[in-house]
Amino acid sequence: MTTEILVPALIIGLLLCCGFCLYRIANGPTAADRMVAIDILGTVVVGFVAILTALTGKVYLLDVALVWALVAFVGTLALAKYLVGKRLNE
Amino acid sequence: MNEIGMTTNEIIGLALIIIGVLFDLSGCVGLVRLPDVYNRIQASTKCVVLGTTLILLGAMVSLASPQAVVKGIICILFILITSSTAAHALSHAAHRSGVSLWDKSVIDRYAEDHGHENNEEGAL
Amino acid sequence: MDEMKASSSTYELKPWVQRLVLFAVCFVFWLALVWPVSPVDGQLLPGDIAAGLFVSAFVAMVMKEMVRVNFIRFVNPRSWFWIFVYLFVFSYYVLKGGLDVAYRVLHPAMPIKPGIVKVRSVLKTETGRTMLANSITLTPGTLTIEVTEDGIFYIHWLFVNTLDEEEAAKQVLRRFEWFIGRIFE
Known part of the structure; x- marks a missing residue:
């Protein structure tokens, strides 16, 4: 009974987080704002996967969370390097 | 089992997940509301990392199998290390590329010492 | 180095x-x-x-x-003990940092006063400084922007209490330095 209301509420809450991140990606005034939003979107998705793990009871989904965090981290570092490099080339 | 049909572990896990989602939401509200890049990095990194850590803890508690606990702990450690490193790299790159602070900022010692145009090979 | x-x-x-x-x-x-x-x-x-x-x-x-x-x-058991103690200190500050930032963000008037301050650390080893920088990033209202070779931390502070270098170091760095110094030095 309680879970029937709570679980959709939790998922809508995280979807709202994704919506805020997408808003910042769409109209961030600078490139750095967009990168921050992309980075945070990756972490929010890890939270999503963790909620899925708790709901379904399938532990292997935590592997997905781990790999997602790793790939998001590498992507953020590459974007940060690109941001510095763009200035050097101008 | 009690009258709600959930074990104690599941109730504690659900509570942790709810708190985590609330932290995530406040972090993303900060991403939209705050005025400049550095403030946004601060708010979003701290709140979202804390929120995601709590969600993972909740998933660990509600599953309560040794496999889930080990994987969850590895995941939490990983997120704590990588997100702070990513925040550091992003803020450094933003300052290097010439994004200035908010108008009402009090002080900028880094620009005083290095300047926005400092393009020497840095530690990134 | x-x-x-x-x-x-x-x-x-x-x-x-x-x-x-x-x-x-x-x-x-x-x-x-x-x-x-x-x-x-x-x-x-x-x-x-x-x-x-x-x-x-x-x-x-x-x-x-x-x-x-x-x-x-x-393999030094003393540093394992201090890592164990530091885990609790660190999680207390992470929780406090999240609550503090959430309060500042959700407050209608947004009580922030941001700025970048410069503080000097007493830690000598690279590992210790890295750990200190990561800890600072995850705790109340502070974000490391750069660490130089001679141990100067440039820190973005969400609410700048003081412009004095020593006072800022006391408020931002000293709460972790003692523990990290015990672990690594």
Whole structure:
């Protein structure tokens, strides 16, 4: 009974987080704002996967969370390097 | 089992997940509301990392199998290390590329010492 | 930087010991991630363990030059104790930081007064400074922007209480420095 209301509420809450991140990606005034939003979107998705793990009871989904965090981290570092490099080339 | 049909572990896990989602939401509200890049990095990194850590803890508690606990702990450690490193790299790159602070900022010692145009090979 | 080099040359391990430690670390990670226990009857799965041994041995053979960690530091039981204490201190500050930032963000008037301050750390080792920088980023209202070679931290502060360098260092750095100094020095 309680879970029937709570679980959709939790998922809508995280979807709202994704919506805020997408808003910042769409109209961030600078490139750095967009990168921050992309980075945070990756972490929010890890939270999503963790909620899925708790709901379904399938532990292997935590592997997905781990790999997602790793790939998001590498992507953020590459974007940060690109941001510095763009200035050097101008 | 009690009258709600959930074990104690599941109730504690659900509570942790709810708190985590609330932290995530406040972090993303900060991403939209705050005025400049550095403030946004601060708010979003701290709140979202804390929120995601709590969600993972909740998933660990509600599953309560040794496999889930080990994987969850590895995941939490990983997120704590990588997100702070990513925040550091992003803020450094933003300052290097010439994004200035908010108008009402009090002080900028880094620009005083290095300047926005400092393009020497840095530690990134 | 120089202290780091000196200490690692003093404690340089023999190559085969280094490979053995790397092999053990890889194998433990494999066991934690693969979890070679059958979900049906709880028996160990020898095939998974054998594959883990093979892969860890391969990684230890190939990656020896890439991993340069001073393993000696991690066998000291006193630093394990202080890492344990530091975990609690750190999680207290992470929780406090999240609540503080959430309050500032959700407050209608947004009570922020941001600025970048410059503080000087007393830590000497690179590992200690890295750990300090990461800790600062996750705790109330502070974000490390750069760490220079001589231990100067440039820190973005969400609510600048003081413009004085010493006072800022007292408020931002000193609460972690004591513990990290116990762990690494």
